Amino acid sequence: MITVRYFAGARAAAGTDHDAAPAGFSLDQLAVELTSRRGERLGTVLKAASFLVDGVACHDRSEALPDGVTVDVLPPFAGG
Numbered sequence: 001m002i003t004v005r006y007f008a009g010a011r012a013a014a015g016t017d018h019d020a021a022p023a024g025f026s027l028d029q030l031a032v033e034l035t036s037r038r039g040e041r042l043g044t045v046l047k048a049a050s051f052l053v054d055g056v057a058c059h060d061r062s063e064a065l066p067d068g069v070t071v072d073v074l075p076p077f078a079g080g
Contacts, residue, residue, distance in 0.1 A: 002065050004034065009075040010049060013042040023067035027051055027058060030071065050074045 004019040011017050014034070021033055035043030051058045052072040053065065065071065 001067065002030065003070045004030070004073060005070060006073050007075070008077065010042070010045050010073040013045045013075075014038045023069075024064050026064055027061040027071070030065065031061075045075050046073065048076050050076075 002021045002023055002025065004021060006014045006017055006019075015038060019034060019037070021030055025033060031043070031046040035046065051061075052074065054069050055072075058071075
């Protein structure tokens, strides 16, 4: 299983602070799955979000995620 943690606006859009998903999904597939569960509001956030996989920035959204990883969903932050 993959643990998904939502932060800031992603948490608000998801309506929860975490989810679980089967291992083997890519980030793109995970985004589709999470959007189908939580709605298009979260889907919009996921399109602009950054992802950390076990604390490391992940830029390859097509690579399969192994069992046991934690994916942090970080929406764009505003401020100065």
